[in-house]
Amino acid sequence: MERKVFSLLGFNIDTFDFESALVFAKNLIEEKRGGQIVTINPEMIETGTKSPFFAKILNEAQLVIPDGIGIEIGLKLKGVDVKRIAGIEFSHKLLEICVQNNFSVALVGAKPEILEKTVKNLKEEFQNIKIVYTQDGYFEDTRRVFDELVKNAPDFVLVALGSPKQEEFIYEFRKNSPQTLMIGVGGSFDVWSGEVQRAPEIYQKTGTEWLYRTVKEPKRIKRIFPTLPMFLLRVLLNKSE
Numbered sequence: 001m002e003r004k005v006f007s008l009l010g011f012n013i014d015t016f017d018f019e020s021a022l023v024f025a026k027n028l029i030e031e032k033r034g035g036q037i038v039t040i041n042p043e044m045i046e047t048g049t050k051s052p053f054f055a056k057i058l059n060e061a062q063l064v065i066p067d068g069i070g071i072e073i074g075l076k077l078k079g080v081d082v083k084r085i086a087g088i089e090f091s092h093k094l095l096e097i098c099v100q101n102n103f104s105v106a107l108v109g110a111k112p113e114i115l116e117k118t119v120k121n122l123k124e125e126f127q128n129i130k131i132v133y134t135q136d137g138y139f140e141d142t143r144r145v146f147d148e149l150v151k152n153a154p155d156f157v158l159v160a161l162g163s164p165k166q167e168e169f170i171y172e173f174r175k176n177s178p179q180t181l182m183i184g185v186g187g188s189f190d191v192w193s194g195e196v197q198r199a200p201e202i203y204q205k206t207g208t209e210w211l212y213r214t215v216k217e218p219k220r221i222k223r224i225f226p227t228l229p230m231f232l233l234r235v236l237l238n239k240s241e
């Protein structure tokens with residue numbers, strides 16, 4: 001399966017639909033090629049614009065899925081018709097695929113009690129899930145976590161450290177274990193643990209989950225605004241693609 005990437009403001013984004021992206025990711029595990037999956041959003045592009053290292057991480061990823069309405073609109077402005085893929089749903093589907101194929105899984109990130117509840121809920125949902133390693137997201141010694149991951153050799157690792165921490169962690173870990181597939185999942189464990197509610201379906205369907213979360217958690221306003229309008233303005237003004 002060939003990637004079809006579009007370069008938005010210099011950042012490669014895959015144009016797969018949900019199902020094709022899943023098959024592509026499954027193949028990475030099956031063929032022991034592993035890789036880094038990034039769920040890209042305008043904030044990450046902004047970070048990448050300021051940090052060459054982060055830009056390199058994003059552009060070297062094996063799969064970059066368009067997470068959120070901002071990227072979907074940005075691509076549309078460039079004439080690319082791609083539907084957003086919510087990272088949380090994509091990761092959950094990948095977990096399901098792991099269970100069906102007996103691929104082993106590791107979870108890294110979030111607060112200890114959140115991680116514990118997430119593991120409990122996932123074990124209830126997927127009785128045959130093979131979780132071979134867990135580590136909360138508040139560790140000092142990254143080397144130790146890398147070594148433990150290598151020792152337990154999971155096929156798929158979910159990393160919930162927030163961005164850009166999780167992408168940097170995955171990028172570095174990939175040097176130790178190229179056959180492992182990894183994805184940064186942000187606040188997904190908070191949701192799977194039952195501690196944080198996702199926005200009602202109507203917001204999810206219309207791509208306005210960010211608006212719901214901003215109203216519920218006003219401190220997010222600084223993160224969303226002016227990132228989203230500025231990002232779209234930059235896309236509009238950018239003539240290179």
Ligand code: UDP
Binds near residue numbers: 160165186187
């Ligand atoms: N987190 C962590 N270690 C850290 C910083 C954050 O484990 O050093 C976790 C945090 O507990 C939360 C997740 O990373 O579960 C990030 O959540 P956030 O909503 O900030 O991520 P986003 O998806 O917005 O990037």
